[in-house]
Amino acid sequence: MPIRDGPGSSDITGSVRAGFAALCALLLLAGCGGEGARQERVDPADYDSFFLWAGVRPPPVLDRAKEVYLLSGEVRARDNGRIVPLRPQVPHVDHAALWLVLRVERIDWQPAVTRQLLRELGRWEAAGNRVKGVQIDFDAATLRLDRYAAFLAELRKRLPPRYKLSVTGLMDWSAQGDPAALAALGGTVDEIVIQTYQGRSTVPGYEAYMASLARLDLPYRVGLIEGGEWRPPPGLARDPDFRGYVVFLLPE
Amino acid sequence: MRRRIRIAVALGALGAALALSGRAGASSDFSCYPEWSLDGADFDCGSSIVLSPGNDTRVNLALLLRDRAGLASRPGTYPTLEWDFSYARNFFDWNLFRETLYPAESVPDNDYYGSRCVSLAGGDAAFAAAVSASGALSAREKEQLSGARGQLKPVCENFGQERWYSQDQAKAPAVAPSWPADVASSAGREFLAYLVSAAAFYGEDWGGARAGFSSLLSAKDPWLKETARYMLARVDLNAAQAASFDEWGFFTGTDATDTTAAASAARALADYLKAYPKGLYAGSAAGLQRRAQWLRGDLSGLAKAYEGLFGRIEPGSAEEALLIDEVDNKLLLAKGAEGAISTPLLLATYDLMRMRGGANLDHGQTPIGEAELKGQARLFSGNKPLHDFLLANHAFYVAGKAQGVLALIPDGSSAARYSALEFSRQMLRGQALAALGDPGEEKFWLGLVHGATGIYQRPSVELGLALHYEKAGQLARVFAPGSPIEDTMIRKILLQKSAGADILRAQARNAERPAPERDLALFTLLHKELTRGRYADFLADVKLVPAGADAQSGLWQLVGSEQVPVGLFTNGTWSEAYACPALGGTVAALARNPQDVKGRLCLGEFYRLNGFDGFYEYDPAEQKGGLGSVANLFPGTAIPRGSFYPAIAADPAAAREDRAYALYRAVMCYAPAGINSCGGDEVDEAGRKAWFQTLKRQYADTRWARELRYYW
Numbered sequence: 001m002p003i004r005d006g007p008g009s010s011d012i013t014g015s016v017r018a019g020f021a022a023l024c025a026l027l028l029l030a031g032c033g034g035e036g037a038r039q040e041r042v043d044p045a046d047y048d049s050f051f052l053w054a055g056v057r058p059p060p061v062l063d064r065a066k067e068v069y070l071l072s073g074e075v076r077a078r079d080n081g082r083i084v085p086l087r088p089q090v091p092h093v094d095h096a097a098l099w100l101v102l103r104v105e106r107i108d109w110q111p112a113v114t115r116q117l118l119r120e121l122g123r124w125e126a127a128g129n130r131v132k133g134v135q136i137d138f139d140a141a142t143l144r145l146d147r148y149a150a151f152l153a154e155l156r157k158r159l160p161p162r163y164k165l166s167v168t169g170l171m172d173w174s175a176q177g178d179p180a181a182l183a184a185l186g187g188t189v190d191e192i193v194i195q196t197y198q199g200r201s202t203v204p205g206y207e208a209y210m211a212s213l214a215r216l217d218l219p220y221r222v223g224l225i226e227g228g229e230w231r232p233p234p235g236l237a238r239d240p241d242f243r244g245y246v247v248f249l250l251p252e
Numbered sequence: 253m254r255r256r257i258r259i260a261v262a263l264g265a266l267g268a269a270l271a272l273s274g275r276a277g278a279s280s281d282f283s284c285y286p287e288w289s290l291d292g293a294d295f296d297c298g299s300s301i302v303l304s305p306g307n308d309t310r311v312n313l314a315l316l317l318r319d320r321a322g323l324a325s326r327p328g329t330y331p332t333l334e335w336d337f338s339y340a341r342n343f344f345d346w347n348l349f350r351e352t353l354y355p356a357e358s359v360p361d362n363d364y365y366g367s368r369c370v371s372l373a374g375g376d377a378a379f380a381a382a383v384s385a386s387g388a389l390s391a392r393e394k395e396q397l398s399g400a401r402g403q404l405k406p407v408c409e410n411f412g413q414e415r416w417y418s419q420d421q422a423k424a425p426a427v428a429p430s431w432p433a434d435v436a437s438s439a440g441r442e443f444l445a446y447l448v449s450a451a452a453f454y455g456e457d458w459g460g461a462r463a464g465f466s467s468l469l470s471a472k473d474p475w476l477k478e479t480a481r482y483m484l485a486r487v488d489l490n491a492a493q494a495a496s497f498d499e500w501g502f503f504t505g506t507d508a509t510d511t512t513a514a515a516s517a518a519r520a521l522a523d524y525l526k527a528y529p530k531g532l533y534a535g536s537a538a539g540l541q542r543r544a545q546w547l548r549g550d551l552s553g554l555a556k557a558y559e560g561l562f563g564r565i566e567p568g569s570a571e572e573a574l575l576i577d578e579v580d581n582k583l584l585l586a587k588g589a590e591g592a593i594s595t596p597l598l599l600a601t602y603d604l605m606r607m608r609g610g611a612n613l614d615h616g617q618t619p620i621g622e623a624e625l626k627g628q629a630r631l632f633s634g635n636k637p638l639h640d641f642l643l644a645n646h647a648f649y650v651a652g653k654a655q656g657v658l659a660l661i662p663d664g665s666s667a668a669r670y671s672a673l674e675f676s677r678q679m680l681r682g683q684a685l686a687a688l689g690d691p692g693e694e695k696f697w698l699g700l701v702h703g704a705t706g707i708y709q710r711p712s713v714e715l716g717l718a719l720h721y722e723k724a725g726q727l728a729r730v731f732a733p734g735s736p737i738e739d740t741m742i743r744k745i746l747l748q749k750s751a752g753a754d755i756l757r758a759q760a761r762n763a764e765r766p767a768p769e770r771d772l773a774l775f776t777l778l779h780k781e782l783t784r785g786r787y788a789d790f791l792a793d794v795k796l797v798p799a800g801a802d803a804q805s806g807l808w809q810l811v812g813s814e815q816v817p818v819g820l821f822t823n824g825t826w827s828e829a830y831a832c833p834a835l836g837g838t839v840a841a842l843a844r845n846p847q848d849v850k851g852r853l854c855l856g857e858f859y860r861l862n863g864f865d866g867f868y869e870y871d872p873a874e875q876k877g878g879l880g881s882v883a884n885l886f887p888g889t890a891i892p893r894g895s896f897y898p899a900i901a902a903d904p905a906a907a908r909e910d911r912a913y914a915l916y917r918a919v920m921c922y923a924p925a926g927i928n929s930c931g932g933d934e935v936d937e938a939g940r941k942a943w944f945q946t947l948k949r950q951y952a953d954t955r956w957a958r959e960l961r962y963y964w
Contacts, residue, residue, distance in 0.1 A: 052500060057504070058502050068500075077334065077348075078331075079356070082362075089497040089501035093499050093500065119409070122409060123409075126409075233926070238926065
């Protein structure tokens with residue numbers, strides 16, 4: 001949220017703070033409470049949206065989750081004809097909304113992959129889950145961002161409209177991605193979840209990445225790693241496109 | 253460029269619970285940027301061709317199994333990497349290794365891959381064939397039964413609906429098939445009973461399925477009779493594990509297994525194989541026997557079964573790769589495996605895992621001590637080199653005694669080719685020489701490189717040699733004519749991270765090297781000269797940029813990119829609203845006076861307009877000791893454009909218009925979210941506000957004051 005020049009501008013900061021506080025209440029943000037309250041370590045207990053890898057034993061904190069991104073399967077680089085399932089059983093979660101996450105190493109899918117995905121969505125819904133949408137986790141080489149945008153547009157067409165489409169994003173997409181392709185992405189996906197971590201800790205220098213992220217003009221969430229260091233960049237909460245956090249849970 | 257964004261979580265733990273997912277194992281859910289060293293102490297996302305504690309257990313087991321047929325010295329074909337370029341030719345994960353070295357398994361197109369319903373389509377065909385072959389069914393019955401089989405599909409499609417809580421028998425299945433009522437012949441009723449039982453099986457009604465298939469054990473039709481017996485075992489297996497999944501679809505372990513059902517499944521499978529040793533489902537039943545053993549926690553039986561299979565499965569076959577996955581997630585990562593494994597290849601794999609750093613012992617293993625390892629000599633009788641290799645790993649990685657390696661592994665660096673084990677032994681010897689600072693290290697690597705004929709072997713030796721040269725202050729040897737260090741990633745890392753101007757300049761012109769490597773050398777040279785204020789050198793070296801050089805390919809992943817945009821320096825974007833000459837003119841002005849105001853503003857424009865904000869050189873070696881982390885022969889540190897603006901704004905000698913533009917740019921560094929994208933010292937919000945107000949008040953008549961409406 002820019003600070004506007006003009007009459008009464010001295011009050012603007014105040015109203016921005018108020019808005020910030022409201023956003024805090026809404027999203028249970030870490031680091032809320034002003035510039036002084038800085039969170040050092042990401043404690044899942046402070047959050048309500050999580051990402052669960054297939055091999056991570058679901059921790060008790062999930063019992064009160066509101067949204068969970070569940071890794072379901074992957075499309076491997078050397079086989080574009082199928083989804084390799086990573087989660088041995090269909091979930092049956094009644095207290096949280098679920099995102100079905102596919103990790104994909106390539107996007108030139110044969111038709112069977114989309115079919116398998118739709119089938120899996122159907123199974124998840126049939127098991128009584130509230131399926132919010134599909135998240136594609138693609139390790140996109142940036143030079144192909146245009147193709148990724150086209151792929152997502154195609155997938156969007158095939159997904160029943162009740163499902164949202166989310167993608168995980170690399171922070172430097174925004175820094176150096178082709179603006180036209182990024183804009184096309186914006187017209188297709190409902191959100192981007194940006195990962196800010198490496199290994200078990202937060203990327204050093206993430207503030208610089210966040211600067212370019214704000215230019216995406218696309219609703220985004222910030223993915224944090226459990227136990228990673230996190231101090232929200234000062235402007236983050238003011239960005240109207242910022243939709244809160246997703247904590248990536250680690251194995252015990 | 254994508255470095256640092258997503259690096260693998262130490263994935264050891266992730267493998268633990270993937271018991272049923274077959275191929276998921278301990279491989280990556282993430283991009284991987286391995287540390288470029290030979291250190292194999294800890295498990296991370298990158299395995300290497302050298303057997304080590306840190307390798308994925310599946311890689312270690314595969315290397316040992318492939319040695320049964322002498323496969324390690326074959327040259328092979330390296331995979332074409334894309335997003336996973338950072339593995340290069342020194343690292344891989346299990347999936348990549350498998351796809352590179354094993355033939356693809358043939359997987360039929362199946363919407364239910366990975367679930368019980370995977371057998372639906374095959375069952376359709378087999379059922380149709382059996383109905384068709386039956387002499388006891390009327391034509392009408394055949395038609396009715398074939399049609400009725402179609403009712404299984406909705407059961408699979410709606411699998412789970414209202415039926416997840418299978419203990420809640422009061423709830424009717426959401427999809428209630430309606431079976432034909434007028435199939436009257438006894439054969440017809442048997443076939444129909446089969447369908448009803450199959451629907452119960454796919455719909456998770458274990459009791460119904462069990463009763464139904466049991467009633468068919470004495471069926472007249474031979475297909476029904478055999479299939480029912482096999483299906484009974486599958487029902488029991490599914491029932492046995494049903495309680496082991498939590499609400500997230502996670503397999504919580506065999507503790508929750510219904511052991512009565514598992515025992516019953518084991519009996520049913522044995523019965524089936526006894527009655528039908530070469531039956532339709534004999535292969536499947538043998539595999540399911542292992543699953544029954546696993547569900548019952550009979551890990552010793554499982555280990556014996558695997559050892560038996562090692563003797564029968566063809567080395568390097570797709571079946572071997574599948575088996576390795578199974579061994580890994582059913583045995584090696586199972587709690588209690590420690591006491592169940594006593595055969596050499598499995599034990600070696602397991603022992604290596606137990607030598608990992610404590611934080612990586614995620615599967616209930618305990619660290620292995622030297623005494624225990626020595627006590628295993630009997631189990632390795634006939635394979636002393638393997639046992640000695642394990643002892644040497646313990647000495648090197650656990651005890652920290654590199655000298656112990658030299659005592660256990662004699663110099664064998666002059667062989668013409670190597671098995672995976674012998675190559676690993678020699679590599680460990682080389683690592684020990686390096687750790688000890690032994691004067692013979694270079695000669696050792698130079699000898700070993702000749703026999704490193706197998707895929708991934710030579711780059712490992714080259715890495716050892718490159719690490720040696722960098723540490724010894726002899727980086728030029730890496731790039732000298734005739735250097736055995738040919739791997740382009742190793743050279744690129746050193747060019748980007750370590751090389752000084754002389755090496756970069758020479759490599760930019762080295763016609764014997766591939767274009768991406770040459771261009772990366774030139775790009776790095778020019779970028780470092782520019783950012784470190786070596787403007788005169790830049791002006792001389794920019795002449796090396798060929799006419800028509802690429803300026804479009806972006807600054808992504810330069811170290812892994814086929815196109816390096818060296819043309820940005822000759823044919824980039826020079827100016828937007830603030831007028832600037834071509835970069836050459838700007839740099840010429842800075843060469844005369846590094847504080848030239850317009851020069852600095854225009855250099856800032858060059859960075860800003862060509863994507864250099866947020867440009868990071870690929871840095872694979874953040875951790876101490878990795879390739880590229882020792883030498884830094886290019887002098888100086890980068891000067892960020894963020895440092896230009898406050899200095900110019902405060903410079904009374906600068907033109908008024910330029911001071912205004914500097915303030916404008918300083919404020920814009922924090923657009924649109926208060927986060928600095930220009931580098932340099934952070935300025936707090938009060939400071940940004942002051943810039944803004946200064947611009948508005950003191951330079952109100954300038955274009956830049958008029959255009960700026962916000963600060964952030």
